[in-house]
Amino acid sequence: MKQITLTALVALSLALPATAQTPAPNPDAEISEGFEQLSEGLRRLLGGLLGKADEAGDEIGQGWARLIEQLGDLSEYEAPEILPNGDILIRRKPEAEGKGAEI
Numbered sequence: 001m002k003q004i005t006l007t008a009l010v011a012l013s014l015a016l017p018a019t020a021q022t023p024a025p026n027p028d029a030e031i032s033e034g035f036e037q038l039s040e041g042l043r044r045l046l047g048g049l050l051g052k053a054d055e056a057g058d059e060i061g062q063g064w065a066r067l068i069e070q071l072g073d074l075s076e077y078e079a080p081e082i083l084p085n086g087d088i089l090i091r092r093k094p095e096a097e098g099k100g101a102e103i
Helices: 002-020 027-071
Strands: none
Touching: none
16 A cells, blocks of 8 residues: 555646746736737727728718808908808909809
8 A cells, every 4th residue: 555655746746847847937928918919909900990981081072062062162262251240251352253153
């Protein structure tokens, strides 16, 4: 019985140092993996947002084209004035009164 116990203890003591000598995890590898996961998450997030931004950009472009069409030549207008109450006035130049589209 003592021989079996002694043999088991020797075998166990030889096995424990082998498991204790496993290499420590590389902190640089963990940081690198974290950055990869972060960049993948950002790629997914921004991919969805870019799809929505394309749609909004098309709408903004159409609205801008309509505004330019209504205003006509911007050189026919004076510089904008901001009134004390916060209103913004954009006046037509006197020589351009007869030209341009009605708004």
